[in-house]
Amino acid sequence: MNSKLTISVIVIILIVVTGGFYVMNMNKTVTTATPADTNQPTNAPISESVVPSAMATKEITIEAGEFKFAPSAITVKKGEKVKLTFKNTGKFPHDYVIADLNVATKVINPGEVDMIEFTPDKTGEFTFICGVGNHEEQGMTGTLTVE
Ligand SMILES: [Cu+2]
Incomplete structure (x- = not known):
């Protein structure tokens, strides 16, 4: 060599x-993004021109308690990116599972928050549940509608 x-x-x-x-x-x-104009209100909606090639992200917050989700009915659009903030406001561990869409948060303890992102690729009504113990049977279910 x-x-x-x-x-x-x-x-x-x-x-x-x-x-x-x-x-x-x-x-x-x-x-690298430039800092926002300080004259703008901090929670002003992001104009669509910022993301011309994709639909805007849908931000949803779901709170879990004993033994329900709030809200328990959610509607999103197919192909729309969903940013879901899951808060446990109860006294027991909870999670959030949409089995048909392969979506699930971690099991989080009271006071904790988990964030997940997903993009539904099919329309329909999908049941979501809490997978902890028998929470589903006790009422922790809801419906995600994808239009
Ligand atoms: Cu639960």
């Missing part, structure tokens, strides 16, 4: 890899 040739090849690979990282970092710097 020619060791000079081997070293040359390694050096060339290092240059290519380093150059690649440099270009990737350049792109990151360019796409």
Whole structure:
């Protein structure tokens, strides 16, 4: 094995890899968001022009207690990204499961919050439940409607 040739090849690979990282970092710097205009109200809706190629994200908060979800009926659109904040306001651990859509939060303890994101890819009515113990039988169910 020619060791000079081997070293040359390694050096060339290092240059290519380093150059690649440099270009990737350049792109990151360019796409970094600028701070919001301080004159704008902080909770102003994001204008649709910010995300021209995708539908806006639907943000939903669901609270879990004994033994119910609030709200227990939710409607979203097919293909719309759903950002779900799940809060346990009860006294027992709870989770949130939509088996038909392969969606589930972690089991969280009282006072905890879990956040998940999913994009429904089919329309219909899907039952969601709490999978802990017999909470489903005690009333922890609801319906997610995908239009
Ligand atoms: Cu539960």
